[in-house]
């Protein structure tokens with residue numbers, strides 16, 4: 001069974017909700033998913049190399065990604081994730097820079113095999129957000145070999 005790790009940063013849990021829905025979508029495809037708040041990374045010390053896919057999410061505040069995700073990206077840089085499947089997402093209000101910046105870092109610096117684009121949602125619970133987040137998870141599961 002393919003294994004995936006979703007790490008999210010959040011202040012008000014909008015990005016956490018998206019993370020959980022992406023996880024659901026991946027589980028529909030038979031992927032074993034671990035969802036981790038970035039605040040728990042130091043305690044849990046996940047071995048990033050042991051996952052087939054890594055999906056990272058953070059909200060946008062003042063035009064920037066949540067600072068804990070910036071720190072996590074420096075940590076992940078040392079893990080050699082080249083070729084692993086990746087995805088990026090984030091909750092936003094109006095400009096939403098965060099998801100795209102995470103996505104570009106994973107693609108250009110980590111050289112991961114990325115999903116078709118970043119997933120940006122104002123909320124998981126408006127405008128078809130639930131379906132979009134689950135579909136994103138399914139897309140990643142398909143990249144891992146699921147036939148959905």
Ligand SMILES: Cc1cc2nc3c(=O)[nH]c(=O)nc-3n(C[C@H](O)[C@H](O)[C@H](O)COP(=O)(O)O)c2cc1C
Pocket residue numbers: 009010011012013014015016058059060061062063064091092093094095096097122
């Ligand atoms: C003080 C403040 C600044 C914000 N700045 C931005 C911003 O620059 N661009 C944007 O798209 N959304 C901005 N937002 C909206 C948040 O990204 C949005 O509320 C998001 O759902 C928060 O996600 P979270 O619950 O995972 O923390 C801001 C919100 C607050 C409270």
